[in-house]
Amino acid sequence: MIEIDRLTKRYGGATVVDDLSFTVAPGRVTGFLGPNGAGKSTTLRILVGLARATSGSATIDGRQYADLPDPLRQVGALLEATPVQRGRTAYRYLLALAQTHGIAPGRVDQVLARVGLTSAAGRQAAEFSLGMRQRLGIAAVLLGEPRTLILDEPTNGLDPAGVHWLRNLLREQAAEGRTVLVSSHLISEMALTADQLVVVGRGRLLADLPMAEFTSGHASLEAAYLRLTGDAVEFSGGSR
Structure with missing residues (x-):
């Protein structure tokens, strides 16, 4: 389980995450939504130990990420700017991760097949789209067979077939009892993927509801989302 408890993050005089609290339970896909600048990516960075909270806590199974004894086996994280060693082949990149975390080399072939990259295993990541x-x-997220998956804009760059594949993958992972937290701006895709929605605006919690309850009385998830976040949009284009 992921627990965000009264989390606050300030950069100078700017409060990016403001006394934010919510939980992400296993067995379902939780969508993490909000306008640009709402604090989603900062929250996820704190959760996986890439940033430090000003106050409050962000824990996975009751521990901060830095205190997890075997993080790759417990948490698979894909953030928007997750680096890939572009000079290595896909296989060698994953093999290095496996070797440093005590994962059998055979698992590399399994995850390459799972993400559809078997035929590209010998190509350098620099050549990849x-x-x-x-x-x-x-593939790196799945390598350690973690119980918790955290993904920030995972559909970025995927074609429609890839988006469909990812949707099914996430739902399968949740059905197997894993905790799945997905941040995305693709509202239409979240409508097809998420069971639970956590919506933030200006760093604060706006909603934490099951999908059916969130959309009740609205024509679509998009309509419900836009109505809820209308006063929380940090950056918007003006009319001419």
């Missing part, structure tokens, strides 16, 4: 790099990042 954005969508292929995204698939490689997802």
